[in-house]
Structure formats: C-alpha cells, structure tokens
Amino acid sequence: MLGTEFRAGLSLPIRTAPRAAGAGAVLLTEEAAISAAPDQDLRIEMIAAEGALVAQGAPVARLRAAPGIVLGAPMAGRIASVDLRPGRKLGEIVLFREDAAGRHAFDTAAALGDAGAGALRALLQGAGLWPLLRSRPFGHMPRPDEVPAAIFVMAADTRPFAPDPAQALTGRHEAFARGLDALARLTGGPVVLCQPKGAPLAEAGAARGRLRIVHVGARHPQGLAGLQMHHHHPARITATVWDIHAEDVAGLGALLETGLLPETRLVSLAGPALAETRLLRCQPGADLRGLSHGAVRPGNHVLLSGAPLDGRKAHWLGLRDRQVSVLARVPGGGARAHWFRAALGRAARPRPIIPTAALEQALGAAFPAAALVRALSAGDDETAIRLGALSLLEEDLALADYVTGAEPRLAALLRGMLARIEAEEAP
Amino acid sequence: MIRGIWDRETVALMLLAAFMPVALVWLWFGGAEAFLRLVLALIVSGLWHLIFMLARAQPPSFAGAVTALAVAILAPEELGLLRLILGISFGSVMAELVFGGWGRNVLNPATVTLAFLGFGFPAAPWPEPAIPVIWAAIPAALIGVLAGVMPGRVILGAALAPAAALALGADPAEALPAAALVLVLLVCDPVASAATRPGRWLNGILYGGLVVLFALHWEGAAPVQIAVSAALFASLAAPLLDESTIAIWLLRRRRRHG
Numbered sequence: 001m002l003g004t005e006f007r008a009g010l011s012l013p014i015r016t017a018p019r020a021a022g023a024g025a026v027l028l029t030e031e032a033a034i035s036a037a038p039d040q041d042l043r044i045e046m047i048a049a050e051g052a053l054v055a056q057g058a059p060v061a062r063l064r065a066a067p068g069i070v071l072g073a074p075m076a077g078r079i080a081s082v083d084l085r086p087g088r089k090l091g092e093i094v095l096f097r098e099d100a101a102g103r104h105a106f107d108t109a110a111a112l113g114d115a116g117a118g119a120l121r122a123l124l125q126g127a128g129l130w131p132l133l134r135s136r137p138f139g140h141m142p143r144p145d146e147v148p149a150a151i152f153v154m155a156a157d158t159r160p161f162a163p164d165p166a167q168a169l170t171g172r173h174e175a176f177a178r179g180l181d182a183l184a185r186l187t188g189g190p191v192v193l194c195q196p197k198g199a200p201l202a203e204a205g206a207a208r209g210r211l212r213i214v215h216v217g218a219r220h221p222q223g224l225a226g227l228q229m230h231h232h233h234p235a236r237i238t239a240t241v242w243d244i245h246a247e248d249v250a251g252l253g254a255l256l257e258t259g260l261l262p263e264t265r266l267v268s269l270a271g272p273a274l275a276e277t278r279l280l281r282c283q284p285g286a287d288l289r290g291l292s293h294g295a296v297r298p299g300n301h302v303l304l305s306g307a308p309l310d311g312r313k314a315h316w317l318g319l320r321d322r323q324v325s326v327l328a329r330v331p332g333g334g335a336r337a338h339w340f341r342a343a344l345g346r347a348a349r350p351r352p353i354i355p356t357a358a359l360e361q362a363l364g365a366a367f368p369a370a371a372l373v374r375a376l377s378a379g380d381d382e383t384a385i386r387l388g389a390l391s392l393l394e395e396d397l398a399l400a401d402y403v404t405g406a407e408p409r410l411a412a413l414l415r416g417m418l419a420r421i422e423a424e425e426a427p
Numbered sequence: 428m429i430r431g432i433w434d435r436e437t438v439a440l441m442l443l444a445a446f447m448p449v450a451l452v453w454l455w456f457g458g459a460e461a462f463l464r465l466v467l468a469l470i471v472s473g474l475w476h477l478i479f480m481l482a483r484a485q486p487p488s489f490a491g492a493v494t495a496l497a498v499a500i501l502a503p504e505e506l507g508l509l510r511l512i513l514g515i516s517f518g519s520v521m522a523e524l525v526f527g528g529w530g531r532n533v534l535n536p537a538t539v540t541l542a543f544l545g546f547g548f549p550a551a552p553w554p555e556p557a558i559p560v561i562w563a564a565i566p567a568a569l570i571g572v573l574a575g576v577m578p579g580r581v582i583l584g585a586a587l588a589p590a591a592a593l594a595l596g597a598d599p600a601e602a603l604p605a606a607a608l609v610l611v612l613l614v615c616d617p618v619a620s621a622a623t624r625p626g627r628w629l630n631g632i633l634y635g636g637l638v639v640l641f642a643l644h645w646e647g648a649a650p651v652q653i654a655v656s657a658a659l660f661a662s663l664a665a666p667l668l669d670e671s672t673i674a675i676w677l678l679r680r681r682r683r684h685g
Contacts, residue, residue, distance in 0.1 A: 234684050309429070347484035348484070348486050351530075352435055352527070352530025353434075353530065355617055368669070370622035370623075370669075371673055386677060387677075388680075402429060402430060403431040404433050
C-alpha cells in the first residue's frame with residue numbers, strides 16, 4: 001500500500017524544450033522593478049527619489065500603514081521611474097542597472113543579540129525581507145506585529161518546471177540553518193520544513209529544537225504550502241500560519257551573517273513557446289523580456305511570472321515568484337464563440353463540476369473534493385471554512401482549475417470568499 | 428491561461444466511450460428491435476434537452492445519450508411506445524433537467540426512469556440481458572475506472588457484499604449477472620454516487636448488500652428489477668453516506684489539530 005505522498009497528485013502534459021547548458025549561470029537584466037500584482041494593495045511612500053542612485057538592497061519605499069516595512073532595491077542602480085496608482089498604491093518602481101552603486105550593508109548586531117525578537121523583526125522589515133513572508137488565512141504580507149502559530153519553510157516545489165529548491169540551497173546550508181534559527185525566534189510554534197524525500201536539509205536540532213521535517217511527494221500539488229498546511233498545521237483566523245521559500249530563509253541567514261542581502265535567486269524559464277529551457281540566477285524583480293531574450297521561438301507569446309498554472313501576465317518577476325513561463329498566445333485571442341453558444345455558456349455559470357478522479361487528485365486527495373468545490377461555487381463560507389479553505393490560496397486551486405476547466409475559476413471564487421470572510425471576521 | 432480537458436462534456440463523452448463495449452454487444456444480440464429502442468430513447472431524451480435549452484437556457488449535454496443508452500438496455504419490454512416515452516420523459520425531466528442539468532442532479536435519471544417504469548407498469552416483463560452483454564460490462568468498467576470517470580471503490584465495494592454472502596453460504600447467484608450490468612450502467616454514475624472515498628466504499632457495499640437481500644427474500648422478482656431497485660435505494664442513500672463520511676473526517680481532523 002503506497003502512502004498518500006506517492007499517490008496523490010497529477011503529472012501534467014505541459015511540454016518544454018530541453019534545458020540549455022550552463023544551468024544556474026548568473027544573468028542580471030539591465031532593468032528590474034519592484035512591482036505589485038494588480039490585486040495587491042500596497043500603499044507606499046517613497047524614500048529614494050526618482051533619479052537617485054541606490055545600492056543593492058537599499059530602502060526605496062516604505063508602506064504607509066506600517067512605516068517600518070521597507071521595499072528594497074533589487075539591484076544596484078538608478079531609479080528610472082516611479083509609477084503609483086491612485087491612492088499612492090504601488091504600481092511599479094523601475095531601476096536601471098548601475099553596478100557602481102554597490103551593495104547596501106545592514107547593521108545586524110541588534111538582531112543577532114538574544115535581546116528579543118523585536119530587533120530581528122525590525123531587521124527583516126527594514127531590509128525588505130518581510131514581503132517574502134506570506135500569512136494565511138488570506139495570503140497577505142504579515143502585519144508588523146503578527147506572531148504566527150507556525151512557519152512553513154518550502155524546500156519543495158512541485159509546480160511544473162519549478163527550480164529545485166535543494167539546488168538553490170547547495171553550499172548555503174550554514175546560512176539556511178541560521179535562517180531557520182531566526183524564524184524560530186518569530187514564532188512560538190513549530191518551524192515546518194517541507195522537503196522532498198532524501199537526506200534532511202537541516203539538522204534535527206535546528207530552529208531551536210522546534211524544527212519539524214515533513215517529506216513531500218514529487219507530484220503536483222503536494223509541494224504547495226497550502227496543502228502541507230492543511231495536512232500538518234491548518235491556518236485559522238486566530239492562529240495564522242506563514243510560509244516562506246527555503247532560498248529566502250538562506251538569504252535571511254546570509255543577511256544576519258554578513259549584513260548583505262543575496263543578489264540573485266534561482267529562477268527557471270520554461271514553457272512550450274521556448275526554444276530552450278533555462279535555469280538561471282537573476283535579481284528579484286528581473287525584467288522578463290531580458291530573461292527570455294534569445295530563448296523564445298518566433299511567434300506571438302505571453303510571458304507569465306509564475307508557473308504555467310498559476311502565473312500571471314507580467315513585465316517583471318513577481319516578489320515571490322521563481323519561475324517564468326512562456327506560453328503561446330491562443331490564436332486570435334480565443335476565437336469568439338457563436339453568440340448563441342456564448343450566451344448559453346454564460347447562462348449556465350457556475351458550470352457544474354463532475355467529481356472525477358482527476359478533480360480529487362488535483363486537490364491532492366486531501367479534501368472531500370466535491371463538497372469543497374460545491375461550497376466554493378455556492379458561496380457557502382461556513383462549510384468551506386470547516387473543510388479547510390482557510391489554509392488555501394489561489395495557487396492551491398490552480399491545478400483543479402486547469403484540470404476541470406472550471407468556469408468561473410475556482411481560484412477566483414476562493415479569493416472572493418476569502419475577501420468576504422476577512423471583511424466579516426478578521427480582527 | 429491554459430486549460431485541461433475534464434469538464435462536464437468530456438466526462439460525459441468518456442462515460443459514453445466506456446459504455447461502448449456494452450452497447451455494441453447489446454446491439455449485436457438485440458438486432459433491429461434494440462436499435463429502434465435506442466433511437467427512440469435518444470430522440471426523447473434529446474428533445475427534452477432541447478426544450479430545456481430553449482426554455483431555461485441549459486446547455487444540452489451528452490449525458491442525455493448516456494441516460495438513453497442505459498434506459499434502452501434495461502427498460503422493461505412490451506411497454507409500448509407511449510409508456511416508454513412517458514417513462515423516459517419523467518426520468519430525464521424530474522431527475523436531471525429540473526435540477527439544472529447533469530452535474531447538479533441528485534439521482535441518476537436512468538435509475539429514476541427504470542424505477543418509474545418498473546413500479547408503474549409491473550405487468551411488463553423485465554429484460555434478461557444476454558450473457559455476452561454482461562461480460563462486456565467488465566471492459567466497460569475498466570475503461571471507466573482507468574479514465575477516472577467511474578468510481579472504482581463503488582465497484583469493489585459492490586463486489587464485497589455478494590462475496591460475503593457466498594462465503595456465508597447464501598446463494599444470490601441468480602441475480603448477480605444483471606446486478607453487475609446495472610452496477611456499471613447506473614450505480615457508477617460519478618454524479619449520483621457518493622463522492623468521498625469512504626462514502627464510495629459504503630455506497631458500493633450498500634448496493635451489493637441490497638442486491639443480496641432482495642435476491643434472497645424478494646419472491647418472484649426479475650434479476651434486473653432487483654438490481655434497479657437496489658440501485659435506486661443506494662443512490663438515494665449516497666448523500667447521507669457522504670455527509671456522515673465528512674462528519675467523521677472533520678471529527679478526526681479536529682482531534683488531530685485542535
């Protein structure tokens with residue numbers, strides 16, 4: 001009898017070209033940006049002015065609601081343009097690369113002392129690492145004073161074409177252990193390290209003895225933080241759970257040790273519209289066109305920041321994204337259906353979803369799939385909460401959306417439901 | 428951005444494909460009479476789908492063809508045109524279309540049609556499916572389960588009850604071939620059967636248990652009649668089985684996670 005970790009999940013029939021030589025080479029694009037997703041509500045105040053020269057990691061902007069939380073420069077360069085949406089919401093802050101600006105060094109002495117977690121928090125927020133944390137339920141950046149019930153460190157990623165986190169950690173185990181230790185100071189609960197089968201990536205006594213190692217199977221969606229939380233530590237409104245990528249934990253460790261932020265992250269560039277698949281190191285917020293230059297087949301394409309399943313059309317690499325997907329654009333923008341068929345299709349929304357094996361596997365065989373989908377499409381918040389929807393985010397339902405072709409998208413229904421619950425229940 | 432294939436119509440087409448072995452063998456042995464029945468069932472079912480499309484803007488579905496096929500194979504014989512039309516109309520409309528079409532229904536429309544015809548016109552003799560048709564149910568079930576559109580746990584569960592009965596010395600063997608055919612054609616509907624894993628086991632066991640019970644204690648009932656009645660009751664109990672499974676699941680999770 002095989003365990004769930006082997007059986008649950010699906011392998012996807014998405015193709016990509018063979019990987020080019022020189023995997024993991026550094027490729028810094030000439031432009032990079034701090035950008036927000038269209039639905040993200042980051043109201044900011046600029047610290048550095050347009051045209052200023054900033055060092056890599058230096059503060060560029062801070063949040064108006066929480067002035068301690070800073071967005072840092074992704075690379076050394078000059079601030080070329082600042083685009084704020086109405087209400088001083090962050091649109092994008094574009095930088096041109098100028099290596100001469102150097103790297104910004106942070107003072108980590110206070111955070112290293114055992115005086116308390118306050119200084120560590122201040123360092124994380126002041127160095128621009130805070131946005132790399134994600135808090136559930138609701139999936140926002142954590143509040144400045146939030147204390148999570150657990151922190152999930154994702155050293156596994158099963159999304160199609162995701163870069164292997166173990167590769168991103170090679171040679172950085174010391175920094176990783178230091179980062180885990182720092183995370184343990186932010187929570188009183190466990191630090192859960194999700195990693196593929198094999199040798200443990202951290203020693204058992206790491207994270208102040210509160211490390212829990214969870215082995216994750218190879219098939220999608222098992223490497224998603226939401227599914228692992230659902231299994232091991234469900235998020236609740238009164239007990240939030242954070243997740244962070246293992247590479248960022250190593251970055252945090254390096255920051256504590258050297259005072260410098262890591263310059264690059266491991267990013268995979270893949271998709272059916274590419275002539276060659278690339279695995280490279282680039283700065284956060286890199287220019288997607290710069291990354292894919294020379295690798296794309298001729299034709300009309302879409303560049304996604306994120307995996308093919310849950311990525312979004314973007315110009316810049318997203319804050320937490322480690323993948324660029326290049327897909328062929330649907331010819332003609334999706335041929336318009338006959339008006340009668342289109343009307344008929346709209347009248348039947350939400351379209352019924354048949355509870356097949358495909359749906360069950362797409363949710364990792366971890367939920368009563370049919371009941372959860374029904375609660376989502378009926379807008380039954382209470383049932384969905386009971387079934388575990390608070391641990392989930394859009395990315396966790398992306399595979400079910402893909403498999404069933406749901407209309408409207410389950411991810412969108414979940415986002416609407418979470419927004420409703422947040423408005424009603426959140427403190 | 429990109430989109431998979433398992434929407435409602437794909438599942439319906441896959442079910443139709445899975446039923447093909449049964450349908451072809453049945454047509455081979457049934458000849459022209461079987462073919463005419465099938466055409467009639469398809470026309471009536473299709474007409475109702477058309478009417479609901481025009482009146483209620485419900486997209487028609489290939490699930491109507493699945494229903495028509497099951498009804499044509501299993502409906503009582505010598506009913507006459509009018510009664511057959513009445514039965515198919517009742518099943519399609521009251522069990523499927525008024526709920527909003529396939530995927531939102533509670534009971535399998537073919538099961539309801541057959542129960543309606545069986546209880547409404549008890550004098551009509553039930554068909555006795557030819558043995559090759561019943562053998563063809565095995566590849567049908569295999570295709571359905573491998574494609575993931577039929578719940579394999581229901582089939583396994585349904586096999587458990589008669590096996591237990593045989594082991595205990597009871598002899599429901601006479602009803603079993605027809606019960607296997609009905610299992611594949613009616614009980615394994617992904618929508619009308621239970622949707623949780625333990626619920627599916629229970630659903631199968633319940634169906635098998637009812638077949639055994641009826642076979643042993645229902646005097647003078649035809650095998651297909653026994654199986655259709657068991658399918659109806661098992662299908663009625665499916666939401667209850669799901670609910671109790673989910674309640675137990677929630678209880679266990681609460682114990683584990685507080």
